[in-house]
Amino acid sequence: MRSASDLLNLDDEFSASELELRARVREFVDRRVRPHIAGWFDRAHFPVELVPELAELGLLGLHLPGYGCAGGTAVDYGIAIQELEAGDSGIRTFVSVQGSLAMSAIHKHGSEVQKQEWLPRMARGEVIGCFGLTEAGAGSDPSSMTTSARLEAGEWVLNGAKRWIGLASIADIAIIWAKTDEGLRGFVVPTDSPGFTATPIEPKLSMRASVQCDIRLADVRLPEDAVLPGAVGLKGPFSCLNEARYGIAWGAVGAARDCFDQALSYALERRQFDKPLAGFQLTQQKLVNWALEIQKGQLLALHLGRLKDAGRLQHHMISAAKLNNTRMAIEIAREARAVIGANGITLDYSPLRHANNLESVRTYEGTDEVHTLILGQHITGISAFRA
Template sequence: MAAQSPLALFDVDGLVGDDDRAIRDTVRAFVDDRIKPNVADWYESGSLPARELARELGQLGVLGMHLDGYGCAGTSSTAYGLACTELEAGDSGVRSLVSVQGSLAMYAIHRYGSDEQKDEWLPRMAAGEAIGCFGLTEPDFGSNPAGMRTRARRDGSDWVLDGTKMWITNGCVADVAVVWAQTDDKIRGFVVPTDTPGFSAPEIKRKMSLRASVTAELVLDGVRLPESAVLPGAVGLSGPLSSLTEARFGIIFGSLGAARDCLETTIAYAGSREIFDKPLSGFQLTQAKLADMTLELGKGMLLALHLGRLKDAGQLRPEQVSLGKLNSVREAIAIARECRTILAAAGITLDYPVMRHANNLESVLTYEGTSEVHQLVIGQALTGQSAFR
């Protein structure tokens, strides 16, 4: 009988509308032509042509694609999720560039910014002519952002920011940073042009994961900003946390793209690799592994599509995003690791994407909410009791 692709067994295409499928296929073609032929070299060298890619991704229409106005495409959330699937099938670093640009930096300005901030930044960011980053995490405060030490104080009519942010995607190539800081009136967000005196963003090197991604530290040393730099609609942690929820939605879909790429690669490899005089794919243990991985990939995609429809209907809750992020990334990294066992020694090389995806997913597992944090979010929803403290 003819072989089927993993998601064909779940008839996933039949669950996706024509417009959303067309967007998905366009992004898939871009990834096949532009990302996959180059990403192993980028990963090995620990570099990414971020500015060049940002312009190309802007022309493709995926930067802030699910936002309305200001040059954004205004697609469905499901279409955005499917685009993230295809981008992460290329590499988690590329999907991270798009997620941070659109779902963190652009989203925060779009939802909480002034008309002047939106007009100044969003059209250029949608086109990829300006790159944004999102400064929330600090060296000592990741899962507990309320403890951040970065502070913004009043000085006449200005604000002065001092502090340090860590693990910031796009940081050292960004033209604008959305930075969150403690003030005398709760946590506030600031739109910070990166050429402001006192702002610097040294790149973080020697990474073993997300190597095809730009990661930086943000240093704010007496950064003076006018009153107009404040995001007027965000007071307290709800602003940054809602932005993170927006970005986590993309991860629900994106991480499954990495898993799918691993599984499709492994099925093809097992079909061509002969051992004991027949294809590796013809052995029962190999087929059992492939069947189990396909089942988890398909279940994850069905959940992702369901959550996408809830988001499009305006009904998606943060705890449901935690369900999706926890499941997708946990299963994706398990699939990547299992695929590596089938490829054996070949699986550790950059000739195949499996180990690269597995290494990247180690970061995706813990950023924008560790698995433990999402378990506690779900636990709180189930019991009504907070176990965070």
């Protein structure tokens, strides 16, 4: 079903198979997420029971070829992510962390043995992964991390701490990035390893239907082959972050579209001064402005997807889309809550829930400021990150 925000018939820009995928994921969200998300958000509960269903839909590692993964296109992945985030950012985050971060790290940088051991089971949802890069003192600047790994008698010994690590307390493996004598390296760490501890961060005002954790690593010992052989330096984790950032550009459009649809439905039904709210000029102006921004965000995400599938996507383009679309979505979510009025502060309606979630989405995988400076460096040729 076409949203009223599709002023330009952008559905015509998608293939039949892409629209079929969108319909399948949208039906799943309508059936399994929307009826329950208010309760999950209220109780700060991540519905782990959805994991096998997400796997059955082929959404875990959707864009990765081989190893039991669906091998879909970048646009396929974006479409699925957009529909999941229209339900809730927390559900989209699970698929993003599992596929674009943990699975992507192994797929891009792992040995053949690591790929065969982990990726098929992760695609089936039998193994959950997390991605440990951020630290309490190293967010936007991961090069300042203090987590370390040293090779000692044929074993890696990891020490340090990570923060804001999605899924860590329910994960079976963690991709941990640590400093070594040869530079930054990634490690596949079973979460039942002695010395590994993951603690959910509570209470939260955002991403409540998701899991974010503190990780402690105290003399965690791993075999020598636990290291990801294909990644040395920051390019390793950044290649995975770009996958996640690309997905966010699509997901934010889904959240914005859901806010638009809910506010429009409410405005058509709610009557004040003997007419529907939708009949007032100020309300119509809001709806028009939102629809225009959603259309631009959709075009931007789709253009990125087509470029990615053609092998022509550049890093600064991802920053442009992530910055623009999250900024657009959070403004629409806030204004849509205002159209719904006092009722909008309840969990009967989605915009304020989306707005709260988007505060996190806007921050992780690069803040507005970081992406602004990435674009500024691209435009001027001058890095503003360091003196």
